Amino acid sequence: MDPSGFLPLPQAQFHVLVALTGGELHGYAIMQAVEQSSSGVVAMGPATLYGTLKRLCQADLTEELAHRPAGNDDQRRRYYRLTSLGRAVCLAEADRLERLVRFSRANLRPKMT
Amino acid sequence: MLTGAPLYRALLHLYPKAFRVHYGDDLTMHFADLVARDGPAAAWRRTALDLLVTVPRYRMESVMTSRRTTISLVSLVVALTAAAVGAFAAGFAPVGVIALVIAVALAVGERSRLARNMRPASREHHRRILRWAAVLGACAVASLAVGLMDLGDRDSWPAGRVIAYNLVFFSTATGALACIAASLRRPHTTTS
Numbered sequence: 001m002d003p004s005g006f007l008p009l010p011q012a013q014f015h016v017l018v019a020l021t022g023g024e025l026h027g028y029a030i031m032q033a034v035e036q037s038s039s040g041v042v043a044m045g046p047a048t049l050y051g052t053l054k055r056l057c058q059a060d061l062t063e064e065l066a067h068r069p070a071g072n073d074d075q076r077r078r079y080y081r082l083t084s085l086g087r088a089v090c091l092a093e094a095d096r097l098e099r100l101v102r103f104s105r106a107n108l109r110p111k112m113t
Numbered sequence: 114m115l116t117g118a119p120l121y122r123a124l125l126h127l128y129p130k131a132f133r134v135h136y137g138d139d140l141t142m143h144f145a146d147l148v149a150r151d152g153p154a155a156a157w158r159r160t161a162l163d164l165l166v167t168v169p170r171y172r173m174e175s176v177m178t179s180r181r182t183t184i185s186l187v188s189l190v191v192a193l194t195a196a197a198v199g200a201f202a203a204g205f206a207p208v209g210v211i212a213l214v215i216a217v218a219l220a221v222g223e224r225s226r227l228a229r230n231m232r233p234a235s236r237e238h239h240r241r242i243l244r245w246a247a248v249l250g251a252c253a254v255a256s257l258a259v260g261l262m263d264l265g266d267r268d269s270w271p272a273g274r275v276i277a278y279n280l281v282f283f284s285t286a287t288g289a290l291a292c293i294a295a296s297l298r299r300p301h302t303t304t305s
Contacts, residue, residue: 027139028146045163046143047128050136051171076138 001085003092006059012052015042017061017082017090024065026077027053053080061086116148117157127168129175190216194287198279202272213283220291239296246292253285 009017019025019033031049034042044052056062057080065079082090121144125133147156193216200209260278264270 028143031143043159045159045167046140046147047136047163047167047171049143050139051132051167054132054136077142078136078139 001060003085003088006061006089007093007096009089009093010052011042012044012048013056013061014090014093015044016049016052016056017086017093020062020080020082020086021090024079024081026079028077030080056080056086061089116145116153118145118148121160124164127164127172129171131175132171186219190220190287191284193219194284195280198276198283201279201283202276213287217287217290217294220287221294242292242296246289246296249285249289249292253282253289256281256285 015034015038016030018037019030022033025033027046027049030053031044031046034044034049053062057064060083062080063083065081068075068077068079118141122137122141125137125140144156144160147159150156151159193212197209197212197216200206200212256278260274260282264274264278
């Protein structure tokens with residue numbers, strides 16, 4: 001499937017995908033990673049986070065792990081990871097945002113006379 | 114320390130059952146982690162806002178994506194089309210046109226909503242919709258032509274046949290229009 005069909009990604013979905021680029025994480029760890037990557041600007045509530053994860057799983061961008069990677073962690077915690085499609089979509093969105101930032105910086109920078 | 118965890122667990126019942134059953138444990142643990150890290154007041158500030166935003170949204174999504182809603186909307190579209198046929202047959206053309214327009218709008222809206230909830234449409238899916246539009250359009254034209262040939266030279270038209278021809282014509286024409294409207298959505302290319 002073409003990753004560009006998913007663009008532009010909603011902000012919450014993109015933040016969760018970016019958090020999962022670091023590896024397999026459970027919900028609370030994803031929230032912490034989102035806070036860290038956004039310097040605390042994005043603070044997702046629990047239901048917003050799990051609703052976003054549900055949508056991402058339905059779109060095959062992330063998947064729930066059948067096993068629990070951390071042996072001493074609570075076994076009830078559900079872990080998530082990026083699928084190959086999710087990785088491609090995340091990269092495509094990052095490229096899109098990069099182009100947007102480059103374009104806006106070029107337009108906003110004072111013109112040399 | 115009072116954390117309000119039982120209250121939060123109780124408030125989870127505001128969410129749709131499927132969501133609550135699947136994510137209930139995770140939400141409860143998440144809330145406990147927030148309380149442990151930020152304290153009850155900060156955890157509740159974040160969670161209360163989250164509840165206010167997500168409960169109505171997830172409830173609405175649950176209602177809108179239920180099969181029951183789709184079936185009742187489809188039934189309404191069929192009833193409106195039948196009413197339009199009846200109105201045309203009885204000579205109340207303006208009423209028939211209004212009923213038909215509402216039926217088409219409902220059908221297109223429901224189809225678009227379902228499409229949004231599904232994966233992006235592929236080119237093959239787009240072509241399939243257009244093929245259906247062509248088939249239904251051809252059926253509509255054929256039923257109109259056959260109806261006019263059959264009824265055209267009669268002094269008085271038998272009501273049963275008029276209703277039957279109208280029913281076939283308007284249902285196929287409605288379907289063709291709905292397919293054409295649905296195909297106006299930009300198809301996404303697929304590489305696989």
